[in-house]
Amino acid sequence: MTLLRQGYGRASKNIVKNYNPKIIERKWQQYWAESPELFAADNKSGKEKFYCLDMFPYPSGDGLHVGHVEGYTASDIYSRYMRMKGYNVLHPMGWDAFGLPAENYAIKTGVHPDKSTQQNIKNFTRQIKSLGLSYDWSREIDTSSLDYYKWTQWFFLFLYKNGLAYRKKAKVNWCESCKTVLANEQVENGICERCKNEVIQKDMEQWFFRITDFAEDLIKGLDKVDWPESTKVAQKNWIGKSVGTVIKFPILMKAQPSSKRTLDLRQRGEYIKVFTTRLDTIFGCTYCVIAPENELIEKLKDSVGNYKEVEKYLIKAKKKTELQRTDLAKEKTGVEMKGIQAINPFTDESVPVYVADYVLSTYGTGAVMAVPAHDERDWEFAKKYDLPVKKVIVPPALVCIPRNLEDIAAGARAEIRVESECYTEDGDLINSGKYSEMTSEKARREMAKWLEKKKLGKKTVTFKLRDWLISRQRYWGAPIPMIYCEKCGWQPVPEKDLPILLPKVKDYRPKGTSPLGTNPDFVRAECPKCKGEARRETDTMDTFVCSSWYFFRFADPKNTKEFAAEDKIKKWLPVDLYIGGAEHTVLHLLYARFFTKVLRKHGQIDFDEPFSKLRHQGIVVAEDGRKMSKSLENVINPDEIVREYGADVLRLYEMFMGPLEDSKSWNTKSIVGLKRFLDKAWSLQSRYFGGGILKAENNDKQLEVIINKLIKKVTEDIEDLKFNTAISELMIAVNEARDLVLKYTISEKTRIYFIENYFKLLSPFAPHIAEELWSQLGHKRSIFLEKWPEYDPKLIVESEKIIIIQINGKVRDQIKIRVGTSDVEVKKIAEAQDKIRKYIEGKKIKKTIYVKDKLINFVI
């Protein structure tokens, strides 16, 4: 073929005619494996660091999902780019190997979790390596390995010593199918996050981490980080801060259920404490409600006339699952505590007291003042039990004259709301003594002042967040390093005795108590304090404890003295770019931030947010638009795509599908487009390049412009993580260049200049083909040791611009003008165009708008 050019480097001796991913991908993966220094993070280098992290996977038996590939490719592109930019990049990978998924898989297959986990890790490693991802494998970590979970246990002790780990008996979430307790974050609408079975409440003594101590910090820190807004908002909502008041309602009760004599419990210091954010509505309080779990019930039971009835209700409420209790569709239920009255401190009126399970024991004080006129839940309850409704808030008066119809409409709506009798917004007070006519806001302030003076109430901040329940009655996790002694109580395992080895047990299936308890050698222990006989804690830790600190370990993964050395943490942390799924919004991301804040508070580190920049990869759904799942048989296995098209094509395809954070549907048919693209890129070094057919004129300049513009665009797009448009620019450039080169003669120098830069730009996206083409040009060093190209600003400035001509905003024509042509001249040229003359002839031009280098618009 006459167009075939040879004679460049190794290509001359070793012509590779067609792009064959199978051969070159194997070849370069092997090369990279033999040159680990290429992608290793350098502890000693003085170059600026960049820590680019993926959420590490749990090595499930299903192998890698195309969703993994998406996130990992994105972070790989960015890491390769940053290395070429001259940064010292830390890009590690590891295994979140402990936990329910691994364990459930082991149970299903009958293979011991230790063994199956190692098998799965092997498979994941093979798959990840087949994608050509540039991880620093020397830092690989495995949370189920001894030298890792030793430090997970150390963290437990660290929290314990600082009063942040404690044991308490509480109503906890229990999954009957997983046979373990769960954290609140692991229960979704009363359903177990893992197995999707119903979760029930149980009273159990368990280990907790005091994450609520950091609620305020966890909210504040979100303002400092570059995270998706939706994730920040979701975390804030989860933490659920509200500012309100705790008010003490004095209690009146009968001395005996039958007697007429009443006792005021103020002398005993007993009050019904309620929490409200709407203190301004207190004159409308017509009854009080306490949660079935409120301990006040027990204290008052002797004077409750209908205690039998109350008790029945309590038992019924206790039986309900979380799901049943929070079912919004269900009618509210409750029972009055006859003989008990609460006194509204503002009106001195006494109101009845109810027990009802629409009040949660776990939020606020477990009791509320009910204002049916201004709270929908109270309204519903009052209607059902025929309780009085007292209106104390009216919508704010319309002081200004409505400017337009819309304002009037808005006003009209406000009136309608009042008609509906339950008005829940702020407004102006009525029927509220000296507070009447104040705005809600002012009334809250004034009332709070009065309460504080009378010592009957206090401004209080409450959070929805609860402490993190971390113990699990499961086998496959890090044992909790605590020992119980009959004499000395709970004692922490001395640090020198770590790690507490996860014992081998025969039967690791969940049974309701930890399988570790079946191993007597494990349970038997010596009390660290009195050296007497004691027993070990047999529960293991929630797997989220392991993943709450793994990003520190990557800085110093082999350290046997500390979880990570101070100088290494200083060098690498915080994480500069973190990529992972959005499903961890209130789980891992919240816990990891909590751990970071604990370390900061206790002087271990000097920053308080672990992940400076966070991006989520969108969900990849199946072709039919449904979630990929085994039961639907619509799962795409990355291995098959790699086998058929190669890793480079798969990488490009997943990046080209759309914006990183959008969810997108898989379409196998479209993959071929990316294969065609790489075929064209491949052809740059052989078939077309350098032998124009026409050779009509030299056109080096145009090719230089193409590549310089491309450098600019691709660089900017990578910086913004807009990989889909970066790839489209690469496609455009290869098409343009091919057209040019087919028509014109290009000098050798320009040819090399173009393709070398082009391959560099392509390299983060499709590393194998880039490395191959680079080597075919005769280069002995990896392309990934090259500097990222920079564009020449002079070469991207165009000398001519196309100006759009509009008449009344409609495009009618366009003209080409030289840059720098004056406004007046452009106008003249535009008016002179035939098509334009047709429109403006005989008409008066009212206005002319000229946007420099863009358009001219005549208004007639």
Next chain:
RNA sequence: GCCGAAGUGGUGGAAUUGGCAUACACGCGAGACUUAAAAUCUCGUGGAGUUUUCUCCUUGUGGGUUCGAGUCCCACCUUCGGCACCA
């Protein structure tokens, strides 16, 4: 119900600050090459009309601001995600 994100051709999607809507890719149609198919290459491809280097319409719906709106404002509809009796 509340909070968040998003609605653009047959499909995935593109579009600095308001300035040529539909880039790039898939698919589809026509043609070239071939005994044939695949691959590859070339051309076409939002809709309607038509006097075909022409006109009108088109970014979920309805209004508005502007010389000019996918982009800004108001109202609504739909989809997805999160939270949900949190007082």
